Amino acid sequence: MSDVTRPARPAGVREVARLAGVSTQTVSRVINNYPNIRPETRMRVLEAMRALDYRVNNAARALGTASTRTIGVIATDATLYGPTVGIAALAEAAREAGLWIATAYADASDPAAIDGAIAHVLAQGIDGLVLVAPHARMVAALRERELGVPVAALHADEGAGAQHEGAALAAAHLVGLGHRRIGRLGGPVDWLEEASRAQGAEAGLHRAGLSLTHEWRGDWSARSGADRAAEVAAAVQAGELTAILAANDQMALGLMAGLAGSGIRVPNDLAVVGFDDNPDAAFYAPALTTVRVDVLGDARRCVAEVTGGSTGGLSTASAPARLVIRASSAPLTI
Amino acid sequence: MSDVTRPARPAGVREVARLAGVSTQTVSRVINNYPNIRPETRMRVLEAMRALDYRVNNAARALGTASTRTIGVIATDATLYGPTVGIAALAEAAREAGLWIATAYADASDPAAIDGAIAHVLAQGIDGLVLVAPHARMVAALRERELGVPVAALHADEGAGAQHEGAALAAAHLVGLGHRRIGRLGGPVDWLEEASRAQGAEAGLHRAGLSLTHEWRGDWSARSGADRAAEVAAAVQAGELTAILAANDQMALGLMAGLAGSGIRVPNDLAVVGFDDNPDAAFYAPALTTVRVDVLGDARRCVAEVTGGSTGGLSTASAPARLVIRASSAPLTI
DNA sequence: ATCCCAAGTGTTACCGGTAACATTCGGGGC
DNA sequence: GCCCCGAATGTTACCGGTAACACTTGGGAT
Numbered sequence: 001m002s003d004v005t006r007p008a009r010p011a012g013v014r015e016v017a018r019l020a021g022v023s024t025q026t027v028s029r030v031i032n033n034y035p036n037i038r039p040e041t042r043m044r045v046l047e048a049m050r051a052l053d054y055r056v057n058n059a060a061r062a063l064g065t066a067s068t069r070t071i072g073v074i075a076t077d078a079t080l081y082g083p084t085v086g087i088a089a090l091a092e093a094a095r096e097a098g099l100w101i102a103t104a105y106a107d108a109s110d111p112a113a114i115d116g117a118i119a120h121v122l123a124q125g126i127d128g129l130v131l132v133a134p135h136a137r138m139v140a141a142l143r144e145r146e147l148g149v150p151v152a153a154l155h156a157d158e159g160a161g162a163q164h165e166g167a168a169l170a171a172a173h174l175v176g177l178g179h180r181r182i183g184r185l186g187g188p189v190d191w192l193e194e195a196s197r198a199q200g201a202e203a204g205l206h207r208a209g210l211s212l213t214h215e216w217r218g219d220w221s222a223r224s225g226a227d228r229a230a231e232v233a234a235a236v237q238a239g240e241l242t243a244i245l246a247a248n249d250q251m252a253l254g255l256m257a258g259l260a261g262s263g264i265r266v267p268n269d270l271a272v273v274g275f276d277d278n279p280d281a282a283f284y285a286p287a288l289t290t291v292r293v294d295v296l297g298d299a300r301r302c303v304a305e306v307t308g309g310s311t312g313g314l315s316t317a318s319a320p321a322r323l324v325i326r327a328s329s330a331p332l333t334i
Numbered sequence: 335m336s337d338v339t340r341p342a343r344p345a346g347v348r349e350v351a352r353l354a355g356v357s358t359q360t361v362s363r364v365i366n367n368y369p370n371i372r373p374e375t376r377m378r379v380l381e382a383m384r385a386l387d388y389r390v391n392n393a394a395r396a397l398g399t400a401s402t403r404t405i406g407v408i409a410t411d412a413t414l415y416g417p418t419v420g421i422a423a424l425a426e427a428a429r430e431a432g433l434w435i436a437t438a439y440a441d442a443s444d445p446a447a448i449d450g451a452i453a454h455v456l457a458q459g460i461d462g463l464v465l466v467a468p469h470a471r472m473v474a475a476l477r478e479r480e481l482g483v484p485v486a487a488l489h490a491d492e493g494a495g496a497q498h499e500g501a502a503l504a505a506a507h508l509v510g511l512g513h514r515r516i517g518r519l520g521g522p523v524d525w526l527e528e529a530s531r532a533q534g535a536e537a538g539l540h541r542a543g544l545s546l547t548h549e550w551r552g553d554w555s556a557r558s559g560a561d562r563a564a565e566v567a568a569a570v571q572a573g574e575l576t577a578i579l580a581a582n583d584q585m586a587l588g589l590m591a592g593l594a595g596s597g598i599r600v601p602n603d604l605a606v607v608g609f610d611d612n613p614d615a616a617f618y619a620p621a622l623t624t625v626r627v628d629v630l631g632d633a634r635r636c637v638a639e640v641t642g643g644s645t646g647g648l649s650t651a652s653a654p655a656r657l658v659i660r661a662s663s664a665p666l667t668i
Numbered sequence: 669a670t671c672c673c674a675a676g677t678g679t680t681a682c683c684g685g686t687a688a689c690a691t692t693c694g695g696g697g698c
Numbered sequence: 699g700c701c702c703c704g705a706a707t708g709t710t711a712c713c714g715g716t717a718a719c720a721c722t723t724g725g726g727a728t
Binding site for chain 4: 022023024025026029035036037038041060062063064065066
C-alpha cells in the first residue's frame with residue numbers, strides 16, 4: 001500500500017547494528033575508533049555502514065556528549081577582504097585541529113542581528129566562539145556576558161602582535177626611504193584591527209623620533225580611500241606630506257585612483273604603503289608596497305585559545321609580519 | 335564539597351517549566367510561538383526563560399523534528415571574490431527565509447576534502463545543500479548520489495540566466511563601440527560560471543555575426559591575467575585584437591597591469607571589460623567597465639529551490655544583469 | 669440543565685547516539 | 699581445577715526538545 005518508493009529515513013546505529021549482528025554500542029565504538037574491537041567485528045560493522053549508507057547524526061551525538069567539536073564564528077561584514085580571509089583561515093585552522101566552524105554573519109551595526117547570530121551559534125552547542133573583524137565594544141560585551149563558552153577574537157592582539165609589528169615595519173620602511181612627513185589613512189576607529197595597526201604605525205615612527213603628520217579615516221573600502229584623495233593631494237602640494245600608510249590595501253587602491261586625477265604621482269610625489277597583501281595588490285598601478293601578516297597563525301592561536309589550548313602538538317607561533325616592497329614606495333626625492 | 339562554583343549545565347525546558355509552573359510542552363509552545371497560549375502564561379514562561387538565561391538546544395530540537403532550518407553550503411576556494419560574495423548572499427537569502435547556513439570549505443581539487451565537507455554538512459541534519467562556485471563535475475556527482483536532501487548550485491544557470499545574459503551584454507557593448515576583433519580571457523573550463531559566461535559572450539557576438547578571435551584561460555586570479563598579458567599584447571600589436579572580455583574583474587586587473595609594461599594602452603589600443611563589478615573595479619587604472627549580476631537574487635532562488643520552493647511570498651526573480659560602463663572600454667579608434 | 673466545542677494545558681514516548689555499567693569468555697598463574 | 703583478569707561485547711538510561719494525543723475547563727447553543 002504505502003510502500004511506493006518509501007521515503008526511507010536514513011539508517012541509524014540500530015539498523016547498522018542489526019545488519020552487522022552486533023549491539024549499537026559496538027557500532028558506536030567503531031564509529032569513534034575505540035580500541036578493543038576485534039578487527040573482524042570492526043570490518044563487519046564498517047561493511048554494514050557502507051551498505052546502508054550510514055551517516056552519523058551530529059544532533060544526536062551532540063545531545064549525548066554535550067560537545068560538537070565545532071567552534072562558532074561570528075563575522076561582521078563578510079564582504080571585506082580582511083574578514084573573508086580571517087574566516088577562511090579559521091576554517092583551515094579548525095580543520096587542522098579536527099574541528100569544524102559554524103559561521104554566522106551579522107551586520108556589526110545591528111545589535112539585534114548580532115544577538116541573533118550569537119544565539120544561533122550557541123544553539124548549535126559550539127565548544128568555543130571566535131569573533132572576526134569585531135568592534136572593540138563587541139568583544140568587551142561578549143566577554144562580559146557569561147556565555148558558557150570561551151570567547152576569542154581574531155587579530156585582537158591589542159598593542160602588540162603581528163598587526164602591530166607589521167604596521168611598525170611599514171613605518172620603518174618609509175623612514176628608511178628618507179620620508180619624514182608621513183600621514184596615515186586609517187580604518188574605522190572602533191575596529192580592533194585598526195587599533196593595532198594605528199598603534200603599530202605610531203610606534204614605528206616614534207622609534208625614529210617622528211609622529212604622524214596627518215590622519216585620515218576611511219571604512220576599509222576603496223571608495224573611502226578615493227574620498228580622501230583630494231585632502232591628501234592638498235597636503236602633498238602644500239609640502240606637508242611625502243608618504244602615507246594606508247590601513248589596508250583597498251583604501252590604498254582607492255587613494256591612488258583618486259590621486260591620479262590631481263597630478264600627484266605615486267611614488268614620486270607620494271609614497272603609499274598598504275596592509276594585508278591582498279592578492280590583487282601586486283597588480284595595482286603602481287604595484288602596492290604592503291604588509292603581509294600570518295592570518296593562519298592568528299587563526300590557529302584563536303582555535304587553541306577557545307579549545308583550552310589543546311593544540312595537539314600544533315605550534316601556535318605566528319610567522320612574523322613581512323613587508324612586501326613593490327613600486328608604490330620610493331626614496332624621498334629631495 | 336563539590337559545589338565550588340558549580341559548572342552549572344545550562345537550563346533546559348524542564349527547568350524553565352518548573353520555574354514557570356507549567357509543563358515542558360507549554361514551554362516548547364512558547365518557544366515556537368504557538369497560538370492558544372494565555373498571554374499571562376506566555377509571559378510567565380518568557381520570564382522564566384530570561385531568569386535562567388535559557389537557550390534552545392538545536393541538537394535536541396533537530397533530533398525531534400528531523401529539521402534544522404539550516405541549509406548546507408559547500409564552498410570551494412573561499413578566497414576568491416566570486417565565491418565569497420556568493421556565500422554572503424546565501425547567508426542573507428537564508429536569513430530572509432528564516433533559515434541559517436552551515437558552511438563547509440573544501441579544496442575543489444581534493445575529493446577527500448569534498449567528501450568530508452559533504453559528510454559534515456549532512457551530519458548537521460541540513461534541509462538542503464547549495465554548492466558555491468562548483469565544478470560541473472561536482473554538481474553532477476552530487477546530484478547523482480542520493481544524499482536525501484535537495485541539491486542546488488549557485489550560478490548554475492547553464493546556457494541562460496543572469497551570467498549568460500550579462501556576458502552577452504558585455505559583448506554587445508564592445509560590438510556597439512565598433513569592435514570586431516574581440517577576444518576572451520576565460521576562467522577555468524570546468525567551472526559552471528565560466529561555462530555560463532563563455533556561452534553568453536559567444537551568444538552576444540553571434541548576434542552581430544561575430545565570434546571570438548582569441549581565447550585565453552586563467553584561474554580567476556589577477557596573476558593569471560597578468561600571465562596572459564604578453565600573448566594578448568602580441569595579438570594587439572599584430573592587429574588581430576582590439577577588445578577583450580575577461581571572465582572576472584581580477585583577471586582584467588592583472589591583464590591591464592601586465593599590458594602596462596608592453597606599451598599597450600587601455601582603452602585606446604585595447605578595450606577591456608570585466609565581470610562581477612567587484613567594489614574595487616571602479617578604482618582600477620583605468621576604471622574597469624564590467625558587468626554586475628544580481629547574486630542575491632540567484633541566492634534566493636537557490637534557497638527556494640532546496641527548501642521546496644516555499645519562498646514565503648518572497649519573489650525569486652533576479653534583477654537583470656547590468657553593464658557598468660567605465661573607462662576601460664572606448665570606441666574603436668579606426 | 670445538558671451537550672458540545674474550542675481554548676488552553678499536561679503526559680508520554682520518541683528522535684539517534686553514547687556514557688556508564690554489566691556481562692561473557694578465554695587463557696595464564698598457582 | 700580454580701581463580702583472576704583483561705579483552706570484547708551487550709544493556710540500560712539518558713541527553714533536551716517536540717509530536718501526538720489526552721485531558722480540563724468555561725461558555726454558548728439547544
